[in-house]
Amino acid sequence: MIRKINCSRNMAEKTPPNKPTESELEILQLLWEHGPSTVRFVNDELSKNKETGYTTTLKLMQIMHEKGFVERDEAGRSHVYKAAIEESATQKQLLDRFLETTFRGSALKLVMQALGNRKTSEQELNEIRNLLDKLKGNAK
Amino acid sequence: MIRKINCSRNMAEKTPPNKPTESELEILQLLWEHGPSTVRFVNDELSKNKETGYTTTLKLMQIMHEKGFVERDEAGRSHVYKAAIEESATQKQLLDRFLETTFRGSALKLVMQALGNRKTSEQELNEIRNLLDKLKGNAK
DNA sequence: AATTTATTACGAAAATTTTCGTAGAAAATA
DNA sequence: TATTTTCTACGAAAATTTTCGTAATAAATT
Missing domain, CATH: 1.10.10.10 (Winged helix-like DNA-binding domain superfamily/Winged helix DNA-binding domain)
Structure with a gap:
Protein backbone atom coordinates (compact mmCIF):
# COMPACT_ATOMS: atom_id res chain seq x y z
CA MET A 1 0.00 0.00 0.00
CA ILE A 2 1.35 3.32 -0.99
CA ARG A 3 0.55 6.18 1.14
CA LYS A 4 0.98 9.78 0.36
CA ILE A 5 2.60 11.57 3.19
CA ASN A 6 2.06 15.25 3.42
CA CYS A 7 4.97 16.80 5.18
CA SER A 8 3.99 20.39 4.83
CA ARG A 9 2.80 22.10 7.92
CA ASN A 10 -0.28 23.23 6.13
CA MET A 11 -2.18 20.17 5.18
CA ALA A 12 -5.35 21.94 4.35
CA GLU A 13 -6.55 18.89 2.56
CA LYS A 14 -8.96 17.17 4.84
CA THR A 15 -8.00 18.48 8.20
CA PRO A 16 -11.32 19.29 9.78
CA PRO A 17 -11.42 22.53 11.70
CA ASN A 18 -12.08 21.35 15.18
CA LYS A 19 -12.81 24.62 16.84
CA PRO A 20 -15.82 26.78 16.00
CA THR A 21 -15.15 30.48 15.69
CA ALA A 84 -23.94 18.05 14.66
CA ILE A 85 -21.62 18.31 17.61
CA GLU A 86 -22.55 17.91 21.23
CA GLU A 87 -22.85 20.86 23.50
CA SER A 88 -21.01 19.37 26.45
CA ALA A 89 -18.17 17.99 24.34
CA THR A 90 -17.75 21.34 22.67
CA GLN A 91 -17.84 23.14 25.97
CA LYS A 92 -15.18 20.84 27.32
CA GLN A 93 -12.93 21.40 24.34
CA LEU A 94 -13.33 25.16 24.53
CA LEU A 95 -12.87 25.12 28.27
CA ASP A 96 -9.63 23.21 27.98
CA ARG A 97 -8.32 25.75 25.58
CA PHE A 98 -9.57 28.69 27.59
CA LEU A 99 -8.15 27.26 30.77
CA GLU A 100 -4.77 26.98 29.16
CA THR A 101 -4.62 30.38 27.50
CA THR A 102 -6.21 32.41 30.25
CA PHE A 103 -5.49 30.60 33.49
CA ARG A 104 -2.34 28.73 32.56
CA GLY A 105 -4.17 25.48 33.08
CA SER A 106 -5.19 26.11 36.66
CA ALA A 107 -8.75 24.93 37.05
CA LEU A 108 -8.62 26.11 40.62
CA LYS A 109 -7.96 29.69 39.69
CA LEU A 110 -10.68 29.61 37.13
CA VAL A 111 -13.19 28.24 39.57
CA MET A 112 -12.25 30.72 42.24
CA GLN A 113 -12.54 33.54 39.79
CA ALA A 114 -15.84 32.25 38.48
CA LEU A 115 -17.38 31.84 41.91
CA GLY A 116 -15.70 34.72 43.64
CA ASN A 117 -16.98 37.58 41.59
CA ARG A 118 -20.49 36.38 41.17
CA LYS A 119 -23.65 35.77 43.04
CA THR A 120 -24.27 32.10 43.23
CA SER A 121 -27.36 30.65 44.79
CA GLU A 122 -27.34 28.46 47.88
CA GLN A 123 -28.56 25.55 45.83
CA GLU A 124 -25.85 25.91 43.26
CA LEU A 125 -23.22 26.07 45.95
CA ASN A 126 -24.61 22.86 47.38
CA GLU A 127 -24.40 21.18 44.01
CA ILE A 128 -20.78 22.12 43.79
CA ARG A 129 -20.23 20.87 47.31
CA ASN A 130 -21.71 17.53 46.37
CA LEU A 131 -19.44 17.37 43.39
CA LEU A 132 -16.47 18.09 45.61
CA ASP A 133 -17.44 15.24 47.89
CA LYS A 134 -17.52 12.84 44.99
CA LEU A 135 -14.20 14.04 43.72
CA LYS A 136 -12.67 13.69 47.15
CA GLY A 137 -13.67 10.05 47.11
CA ASN A 138 -12.10 9.45 43.75
CA ALA A 139 -8.93 11.31 44.45
CA LYS A 140 -7.60 8.77 46.92
CA MET B 1 -7.74 78.45 11.03
CA ILE B 2 -8.41 74.84 10.95
CA ARG B 3 -5.71 72.57 12.00
CA LYS B 4 -5.25 68.90 11.86
CA ILE B 5 -4.36 67.65 15.26
CA ASN B 6 -2.14 64.67 15.61
CA CYS B 7 -3.39 62.83 18.63
CA SER B 8 -2.31 59.37 17.73
CA ARG B 9 -0.54 58.74 20.99
CA ASN B 10 -3.41 59.94 23.08
CA MET B 11 -5.90 58.00 21.08
CA ALA B 12 -3.91 54.87 21.47
CA GLU B 13 -4.10 55.28 25.18
CA LYS B 14 -7.71 56.30 25.23
CA THR B 15 -9.14 53.79 22.85
CA PRO B 16 -11.49 51.51 24.75
CA PRO B 17 -9.50 48.67 26.29
CA ASN B 18 -10.12 45.97 23.75
CA LYS B 19 -9.60 42.42 24.63
CA PRO B 20 -6.23 40.94 23.77
CA THR B 21 -6.11 38.46 20.94
CA ALA B 84 0.21 47.24 31.68
CA ILE B 85 -3.03 45.50 32.54
CA GLU B 86 -3.68 43.35 35.54
CA GLU B 87 -3.84 39.64 35.28
CA SER B 88 -6.88 39.12 37.44
CA ALA B 89 -8.84 41.93 35.81
CA THR B 90 -8.05 40.55 32.40
CA GLN B 91 -8.98 37.07 33.45
CA LYS B 92 -12.27 38.31 34.80
CA GLN B 93 -13.07 40.13 31.60
CA LEU B 94 -12.24 37.12 29.47
CA LEU B 95 -14.06 34.81 31.80
CA ASP B 96 -17.21 36.89 31.63
CA ARG B 97 -17.13 36.75 27.89
CA PHE B 98 -16.32 33.07 27.78
CA LEU B 99 -19.00 32.26 30.28
CA GLU B 100 -21.55 34.02 28.13
CA THR B 101 -20.55 32.61 24.78
CA THR B 102 -19.84 29.07 25.86
CA PHE B 103 -21.98 28.41 28.90
CA ARG B 104 -24.77 30.91 28.36
CA GLY B 105 -23.78 32.67 31.53
CA SER B 106 -24.07 29.70 33.86
CA ALA B 107 -21.10 29.82 36.20
CA LEU B 108 -22.32 26.62 37.80
CA LYS B 109 -22.13 24.66 34.58
CA LEU B 110 -18.70 26.00 33.92
CA VAL B 111 -17.43 25.05 37.34
CA MET B 112 -18.91 21.59 37.17
CA GLN B 113 -17.39 21.07 33.77
CA ALA B 114 -14.05 22.43 34.93
CA LEU B 115 -13.87 20.21 38.00
CA GLY B 116 -15.64 17.20 36.64
CA ASN B 117 -13.37 16.26 33.80
CA ARG B 118 -10.11 16.94 35.45
CA LYS B 119 -7.80 15.71 38.11
CA THR B 120 -7.75 18.17 40.91
CA SER B 121 -5.57 17.77 43.92
CA GLU B 122 -6.88 17.26 47.40
CA GLN B 123 -5.47 20.57 48.43
CA GLU B 124 -7.12 22.44 45.62
CA LEU B 125 -10.43 20.84 46.42
CA ASN B 126 -10.06 21.99 49.98
CA GLU B 127 -9.37 25.52 48.87
CA ILE B 128 -12.53 25.50 46.86
CA ARG B 129 -14.38 24.08 49.83
CA ASN B 130 -13.16 26.95 51.94
CA LEU B 131 -14.29 29.39 49.33
CA LEU B 132 -17.70 27.78 49.31
CA ASP B 133 -17.96 28.18 53.05
CA LYS B 134 -17.22 31.86 52.81
CA LEU B 135 -19.74 32.29 50.04
CA LYS B 136 -22.32 30.40 52.03
CA GLY B 137 -21.86 32.83 54.82
CA ASN B 138 -22.36 35.79 52.55
CA ALA B 139 -25.32 34.32 50.80
CA LYS B 140 -27.49 34.28 53.89
C1' DA C 1 -50.41 35.46 -15.27
C1' DA C 2 -47.62 38.87 -13.48
C1' DT C 3 -45.34 40.63 -9.62
C1' DT C 4 -43.39 40.61 -5.30
C1' DT C 5 -41.14 38.16 -1.62
C1' DA C 6 -38.12 34.70 0.42
C1' DT C 7 -34.61 31.48 -0.03
C1' DT C 8 -30.14 29.26 -1.48
C1' DA C 9 -25.60 29.40 -3.70
C1' DC C 10 -21.58 31.67 -4.46
C1' DG C 11 -17.90 34.83 -4.91
C1' DA C 12 -15.59 38.36 -3.23
C1' DA C 13 -14.88 42.45 -0.36
C1' DA C 14 -13.80 44.01 4.29
C1' DA C 15 -11.90 43.43 8.60
C1' DT C 16 -8.97 41.30 11.74
C1' DT C 17 -5.08 38.67 13.16
C1' DT C 18 -0.63 36.60 12.34
C1' DT C 19 3.66 36.12 10.02
C1' DC C 20 7.66 37.62 7.79
C1' DG C 21 11.23 40.28 5.03
C1' DT C 22 14.15 44.18 4.84
C1' DA C 23 16.54 48.26 6.20
C1' DG C 24 19.21 50.76 9.42
C1' DA C 25 21.63 51.35 13.68
C1' DA C 26 23.98 49.78 17.82
C1' DA C 27 26.76 46.45 19.95
C1' DA C 28 29.75 42.66 20.13
C1' DT C 29 33.45 40.15 18.14
C1' DA C 30 37.31 38.90 15.31
C1' DT D 1 39.10 48.52 12.14
C1' DA D 2 36.28 45.39 9.74
C1' DT D 3 32.83 41.98 10.19
C1' DT D 4 29.24 39.73 12.26
C1' DT D 5 25.48 39.63 15.30
C1' DT D 6 21.44 41.66 17.53
C1' DC D 7 18.09 44.73 17.93
C1' DT D 8 14.11 48.08 16.43
C1' DA D 9 10.98 50.01 13.09
C1' DC D 10 8.02 49.40 9.52
C1' DG D 11 5.48 47.82 5.71
C1' DA D 12 3.26 44.40 3.66
C1' DA D 13 2.06 39.62 2.69
C1' DA D 14 -0.55 35.65 4.34
C1' DA D 15 -4.12 33.65 6.78
C1' DT D 16 -8.41 33.77 9.01
C1' DT D 17 -12.89 35.47 10.01
C1' DT D 18 -16.89 38.23 8.98
C1' DT D 19 -19.87 40.72 6.02
C1' DC D 20 -22.32 41.59 1.99
C1' DG D 21 -23.91 41.91 -3.01
C1' DT D 22 -25.86 39.46 -6.79
C1' DA D 23 -27.98 35.88 -9.44
C1' DA D 24 -31.13 32.16 -9.85
C1' DT D 25 -35.27 30.06 -8.46
C1' DA D 26 -39.24 28.69 -5.90
C1' DA D 27 -43.14 30.25 -3.40
C1' DA D 28 -46.56 33.42 -2.24
C1' DT D 29 -49.46 37.26 -3.39
C1' DT D 30 -52.02 40.34 -6.23
Whole structure:
Protein backbone atom coordinates (compact mmCIF):
# COMPACT_ATOMS: atom_id res chain seq x y z
CA MET A 1 0.00 0.00 0.00
CA ILE A 2 1.35 3.32 -0.99
CA ARG A 3 0.55 6.18 1.14
CA LYS A 4 0.98 9.78 0.36
CA ILE A 5 2.60 11.57 3.19
CA ASN A 6 2.06 15.25 3.42
CA CYS A 7 4.97 16.80 5.18
CA SER A 8 3.99 20.39 4.83
CA ARG A 9 2.80 22.10 7.92
CA ASN A 10 -0.28 23.23 6.13
CA MET A 11 -2.18 20.17 5.18
CA ALA A 12 -5.35 21.94 4.35
CA GLU A 13 -6.55 18.89 2.56
CA LYS A 14 -8.96 17.17 4.84
CA THR A 15 -8.00 18.48 8.20
CA PRO A 16 -11.32 19.29 9.78
CA PRO A 17 -11.42 22.53 11.70
CA ASN A 18 -12.08 21.35 15.18
CA LYS A 19 -12.81 24.62 16.84
CA PRO A 20 -15.82 26.78 16.00
CA THR A 21 -15.15 30.48 15.69
CA GLU A 22 -16.94 32.88 17.99
CA SER A 23 -19.64 33.66 15.47
CA GLU A 24 -20.17 29.99 14.79
CA LEU A 25 -20.43 29.36 18.48
CA GLU A 26 -23.20 31.90 18.84
CA ILE A 27 -25.15 30.02 16.24
CA LEU A 28 -24.45 26.68 17.84
CA GLN A 29 -25.75 28.04 21.14
CA LEU A 30 -29.05 28.85 19.47
CA LEU A 31 -29.28 25.45 17.82
CA TRP A 32 -28.54 23.70 21.09
CA GLU A 33 -31.06 25.80 22.90
CA HIS A 34 -33.90 25.76 20.39
CA GLY A 35 -33.25 22.61 18.42
CA PRO A 36 -33.36 22.38 14.62
CA SER A 37 -33.91 25.80 13.13
CA THR A 38 -34.04 27.66 9.88
CA VAL A 39 -31.62 30.38 8.89
CA ARG A 40 -34.45 32.84 9.25
CA PHE A 41 -35.03 31.90 12.84
CA VAL A 42 -31.38 31.95 13.76
CA ASN A 43 -30.94 35.30 12.09
CA ASP A 44 -33.91 36.74 13.94
CA GLU A 45 -32.47 35.54 17.22
CA LEU A 46 -29.04 36.94 16.45
CA SER A 47 -30.62 40.22 15.43
CA LYS A 48 -31.99 40.66 18.92
CA ASN A 49 -28.47 41.27 20.10
CA LYS A 50 -26.72 42.81 17.14
CA GLU A 51 -27.51 43.88 13.63
CA THR A 52 -26.89 40.93 11.38
CA GLY A 53 -27.57 40.60 7.67
CA TYR A 54 -29.52 37.58 6.57
CA THR A 55 -26.99 36.44 4.02
CA THR A 56 -24.27 36.82 6.59
CA THR A 57 -25.99 34.34 8.84
CA LEU A 58 -26.78 32.11 5.89
CA LYS A 59 -23.17 32.07 4.78
CA LEU A 60 -21.96 31.29 8.26
CA MET A 61 -24.32 28.37 8.56
CA GLN A 62 -23.31 27.07 5.14
CA ILE A 63 -19.70 27.21 6.21
CA MET A 64 -20.55 25.42 9.43
CA HIS A 65 -22.21 22.78 7.32
CA GLU A 66 -19.06 22.35 5.26
CA LYS A 67 -17.05 22.04 8.43
CA GLY A 68 -19.42 19.46 9.80
CA PHE A 69 -20.55 21.46 12.78
CA VAL A 70 -24.17 21.29 11.66
CA GLU A 71 -26.35 19.01 9.59
CA ARG A 72 -29.27 20.18 7.56
CA ASP A 73 -32.52 18.89 6.23
CA GLU A 74 -32.90 20.11 2.67
CA ALA A 75 -36.32 18.62 2.11
CA GLY A 76 -38.31 21.82 2.36
CA ARG A 77 -37.57 25.08 0.69
CA SER A 78 -35.94 26.54 3.72
CA HIS A 79 -33.34 24.19 5.04
CA VAL A 80 -33.50 23.16 8.64
CA TYR A 81 -30.18 23.14 10.44
CA LYS A 82 -29.29 21.27 13.57
CA ALA A 83 -26.13 21.00 15.61
CA ALA A 84 -23.94 18.05 14.66
CA ILE A 85 -21.62 18.31 17.61
CA GLU A 86 -22.55 17.91 21.23
CA GLU A 87 -22.85 20.86 23.50
CA SER A 88 -21.01 19.37 26.45
CA ALA A 89 -18.17 17.99 24.34
CA THR A 90 -17.75 21.34 22.67
CA GLN A 91 -17.84 23.14 25.97
CA LYS A 92 -15.18 20.84 27.32
CA GLN A 93 -12.93 21.40 24.34
CA LEU A 94 -13.33 25.16 24.53
CA LEU A 95 -12.87 25.12 28.27
CA ASP A 96 -9.63 23.21 27.98
CA ARG A 97 -8.32 25.75 25.58
CA PHE A 98 -9.57 28.69 27.59
CA LEU A 99 -8.15 27.26 30.77
CA GLU A 100 -4.77 26.98 29.16
CA THR A 101 -4.62 30.38 27.50
CA THR A 102 -6.21 32.41 30.25
CA PHE A 103 -5.49 30.60 33.49
CA ARG A 104 -2.34 28.73 32.56
CA GLY A 105 -4.17 25.48 33.08
CA SER A 106 -5.19 26.11 36.66
CA ALA A 107 -8.75 24.93 37.05
CA LEU A 108 -8.62 26.11 40.62
CA LYS A 109 -7.96 29.69 39.69
CA LEU A 110 -10.68 29.61 37.13
CA VAL A 111 -13.19 28.24 39.57
CA MET A 112 -12.25 30.72 42.24
CA GLN A 113 -12.54 33.54 39.79
CA ALA A 114 -15.84 32.25 38.48
CA LEU A 115 -17.38 31.84 41.91
CA GLY A 116 -15.70 34.72 43.64
CA ASN A 117 -16.98 37.58 41.59
CA ARG A 118 -20.49 36.38 41.17
CA LYS A 119 -23.65 35.77 43.04
CA THR A 120 -24.27 32.10 43.23
CA SER A 121 -27.36 30.65 44.79
CA GLU A 122 -27.34 28.46 47.88
CA GLN A 123 -28.56 25.55 45.83
CA GLU A 124 -25.85 25.91 43.26
CA LEU A 125 -23.22 26.07 45.95
CA ASN A 126 -24.61 22.86 47.38
CA GLU A 127 -24.40 21.18 44.01
CA ILE A 128 -20.78 22.12 43.79
CA ARG A 129 -20.23 20.87 47.31
CA ASN A 130 -21.71 17.53 46.37
CA LEU A 131 -19.44 17.37 43.39
CA LEU A 132 -16.47 18.09 45.61
CA ASP A 133 -17.44 15.24 47.89
CA LYS A 134 -17.52 12.84 44.99
CA LEU A 135 -14.20 14.04 43.72
CA LYS A 136 -12.67 13.69 47.15
CA GLY A 137 -13.67 10.05 47.11
CA ASN A 138 -12.10 9.45 43.75
CA ALA A 139 -8.93 11.31 44.45
CA LYS A 140 -7.60 8.77 46.92
CA MET B 1 -7.74 78.45 11.03
CA ILE B 2 -8.41 74.84 10.95
CA ARG B 3 -5.71 72.57 12.00
CA LYS B 4 -5.25 68.90 11.86
CA ILE B 5 -4.36 67.65 15.26
CA ASN B 6 -2.14 64.67 15.61
CA CYS B 7 -3.39 62.83 18.63
CA SER B 8 -2.31 59.37 17.73
CA ARG B 9 -0.54 58.74 20.99
CA ASN B 10 -3.41 59.94 23.08
CA MET B 11 -5.90 58.00 21.08
CA ALA B 12 -3.91 54.87 21.47
CA GLU B 13 -4.10 55.28 25.18
CA LYS B 14 -7.71 56.30 25.23
CA THR B 15 -9.14 53.79 22.85
CA PRO B 16 -11.49 51.51 24.75
CA PRO B 17 -9.50 48.67 26.29
CA ASN B 18 -10.12 45.97 23.75
CA LYS B 19 -9.60 42.42 24.63
CA PRO B 20 -6.23 40.94 23.77
CA THR B 21 -6.11 38.46 20.94
CA GLU B 22 -5.04 34.91 21.64
CA SER B 23 -1.47 35.55 20.58
CA GLU B 24 -1.32 38.66 22.66
CA LEU B 25 -2.65 36.77 25.61
CA GLU B 26 0.09 34.21 25.36
CA ILE B 27 2.60 36.99 25.63
CA LEU B 28 0.79 38.62 28.52
CA GLN B 29 0.88 35.30 30.33
CA LEU B 30 4.63 35.26 30.08
CA LEU B 31 4.95 38.85 31.24
CA TRP B 32 2.69 38.20 34.19
CA GLU B 33 4.59 35.09 35.08
CA HIS B 34 8.15 36.29 34.62
CA GLY B 35 7.83 40.03 35.05
CA PRO B 36 9.44 42.61 32.75
CA SER B 37 11.07 40.86 29.81
CA THR B 38 12.77 41.49 26.53
CA VAL B 39 11.43 40.43 23.19
CA ARG B 40 14.22 37.91 23.01
CA PHE B 41 13.17 36.24 26.22
CA VAL B 42 9.51 36.17 25.30
CA ASN B 43 10.32 34.76 21.91
CA ASP B 44 12.49 32.05 23.42
CA GLU B 45 9.68 31.10 25.77
CA LEU B 46 7.12 31.04 22.98
CA SER B 47 9.46 28.95 20.87
CA LYS B 48 9.36 26.20 23.45
CA ASN B 49 5.82 25.53 22.40
CA LYS B 50 5.69 26.48 18.77
CA GLU B 51 7.95 27.76 16.08
CA THR B 52 7.86 31.53 16.24
CA GLY B 53 9.90 34.04 14.30
CA TYR B 54 11.63 36.73 16.28
CA THR B 55 10.20 39.61 14.27
CA THR B 56 6.77 38.09 14.63
CA THR B 57 7.02 38.30 18.37
CA LEU B 58 8.56 41.74 18.15
CA LYS B 59 5.75 43.01 15.98
CA LEU B 60 3.13 41.57 18.27
CA MET B 61 4.67 43.25 21.28
CA GLN B 62 4.91 46.54 19.44
CA ILE B 63 1.24 46.30 18.59
CA MET B 64 0.43 45.48 22.18
CA HIS B 65 2.34 48.58 23.15
CA GLU B 66 0.26 50.67 20.79
CA LYS B 67 -2.88 49.18 22.26
CA GLY B 68 -1.71 49.93 25.75
CA PHE B 69 -1.55 46.33 26.91
CA VAL B 70 2.12 46.65 27.75
CA GLU B 71 4.55 49.36 28.72
CA ARG B 72 8.20 49.35 27.83
CA ASP B 73 11.46 50.69 29.08
CA GLU B 74 13.42 51.98 26.12
CA ALA B 75 16.50 52.95 28.09
CA GLY B 76 18.71 50.08 27.04
CA ARG B 77 19.26 48.76 23.60
CA SER B 78 16.78 45.96 23.97
CA HIS B 79 13.53 47.31 25.26
CA VAL B 80 12.06 45.77 28.35
CA TYR B 81 8.35 45.15 28.22
CA LYS B 82 5.98 44.70 31.11
CA ALA B 83 2.28 44.08 31.32
CA ALA B 84 0.21 47.24 31.68
CA ILE B 85 -3.03 45.50 32.54
CA GLU B 86 -3.68 43.35 35.54
CA GLU B 87 -3.84 39.64 35.28
CA SER B 88 -6.88 39.12 37.44
CA ALA B 89 -8.84 41.93 35.81
CA THR B 90 -8.05 40.55 32.40
CA GLN B 91 -8.98 37.07 33.45
CA LYS B 92 -12.27 38.31 34.80
CA GLN B 93 -13.07 40.13 31.60
CA LEU B 94 -12.24 37.12 29.47
CA LEU B 95 -14.06 34.81 31.80
CA ASP B 96 -17.21 36.89 31.63
CA ARG B 97 -17.13 36.75 27.89
CA PHE B 98 -16.32 33.07 27.78
CA LEU B 99 -19.00 32.26 30.28
CA GLU B 100 -21.55 34.02 28.13
CA THR B 101 -20.55 32.61 24.78
CA THR B 102 -19.84 29.07 25.86
CA PHE B 103 -21.98 28.41 28.90
CA ARG B 104 -24.77 30.91 28.36
CA GLY B 105 -23.78 32.67 31.53
CA SER B 106 -24.07 29.70 33.86
CA ALA B 107 -21.10 29.82 36.20
CA LEU B 108 -22.32 26.62 37.80
CA LYS B 109 -22.13 24.66 34.58
CA LEU B 110 -18.70 26.00 33.92
CA VAL B 111 -17.43 25.05 37.34
CA MET B 112 -18.91 21.59 37.17
CA GLN B 113 -17.39 21.07 33.77
CA ALA B 114 -14.05 22.43 34.93
CA LEU B 115 -13.87 20.21 38.00
CA GLY B 116 -15.64 17.20 36.64
CA ASN B 117 -13.37 16.26 33.80
CA ARG B 118 -10.11 16.94 35.45
CA LYS B 119 -7.80 15.71 38.11
CA THR B 120 -7.75 18.17 40.91
CA SER B 121 -5.57 17.77 43.92
CA GLU B 122 -6.88 17.26 47.40
CA GLN B 123 -5.47 20.57 48.43
CA GLU B 124 -7.12 22.44 45.62
CA LEU B 125 -10.43 20.84 46.42
CA ASN B 126 -10.06 21.99 49.98
CA GLU B 127 -9.37 25.52 48.87
CA ILE B 128 -12.53 25.50 46.86
CA ARG B 129 -14.38 24.08 49.83
CA ASN B 130 -13.16 26.95 51.94
CA LEU B 131 -14.29 29.39 49.33
CA LEU B 132 -17.70 27.78 49.31
CA ASP B 133 -17.96 28.18 53.05
CA LYS B 134 -17.22 31.86 52.81
CA LEU B 135 -19.74 32.29 50.04
CA LYS B 136 -22.32 30.40 52.03
CA GLY B 137 -21.86 32.83 54.82
CA ASN B 138 -22.36 35.79 52.55
CA ALA B 139 -25.32 34.32 50.80
CA LYS B 140 -27.49 34.28 53.89
C1' DA C 1 -50.41 35.46 -15.27
C1' DA C 2 -47.62 38.87 -13.48
C1' DT C 3 -45.34 40.63 -9.62
C1' DT C 4 -43.39 40.61 -5.30
C1' DT C 5 -41.14 38.16 -1.62
C1' DA C 6 -38.12 34.70 0.42
C1' DT C 7 -34.61 31.48 -0.03
C1' DT C 8 -30.14 29.26 -1.48
C1' DA C 9 -25.60 29.40 -3.70
C1' DC C 10 -21.58 31.67 -4.46
C1' DG C 11 -17.90 34.83 -4.91
C1' DA C 12 -15.59 38.36 -3.23
C1' DA C 13 -14.88 42.45 -0.36
C1' DA C 14 -13.80 44.01 4.29
C1' DA C 15 -11.90 43.43 8.60
C1' DT C 16 -8.97 41.30 11.74
C1' DT C 17 -5.08 38.67 13.16
C1' DT C 18 -0.63 36.60 12.34
C1' DT C 19 3.66 36.12 10.02
C1' DC C 20 7.66 37.62 7.79
C1' DG C 21 11.23 40.28 5.03
C1' DT C 22 14.15 44.18 4.84
C1' DA C 23 16.54 48.26 6.20
C1' DG C 24 19.21 50.76 9.42
C1' DA C 25 21.63 51.35 13.68
C1' DA C 26 23.98 49.78 17.82
C1' DA C 27 26.76 46.45 19.95
C1' DA C 28 29.75 42.66 20.13
C1' DT C 29 33.45 40.15 18.14
C1' DA C 30 37.31 38.90 15.31
C1' DT D 1 39.10 48.52 12.14
C1' DA D 2 36.28 45.39 9.74
C1' DT D 3 32.83 41.98 10.19
C1' DT D 4 29.24 39.73 12.26
C1' DT D 5 25.48 39.63 15.30
C1' DT D 6 21.44 41.66 17.53
C1' DC D 7 18.09 44.73 17.93
C1' DT D 8 14.11 48.08 16.43
C1' DA D 9 10.98 50.01 13.09
C1' DC D 10 8.02 49.40 9.52
C1' DG D 11 5.48 47.82 5.71
C1' DA D 12 3.26 44.40 3.66
C1' DA D 13 2.06 39.62 2.69
C1' DA D 14 -0.55 35.65 4.34
C1' DA D 15 -4.12 33.65 6.78
C1' DT D 16 -8.41 33.77 9.01
C1' DT D 17 -12.89 35.47 10.01
C1' DT D 18 -16.89 38.23 8.98
C1' DT D 19 -19.87 40.72 6.02
C1' DC D 20 -22.32 41.59 1.99
C1' DG D 21 -23.91 41.91 -3.01
C1' DT D 22 -25.86 39.46 -6.79
C1' DA D 23 -27.98 35.88 -9.44
C1' DA D 24 -31.13 32.16 -9.85
C1' DT D 25 -35.27 30.06 -8.46
C1' DA D 26 -39.24 28.69 -5.90
C1' DA D 27 -43.14 30.25 -3.40
C1' DA D 28 -46.56 33.42 -2.24
C1' DT D 29 -49.46 37.26 -3.39
C1' DT D 30 -52.02 40.34 -6.23
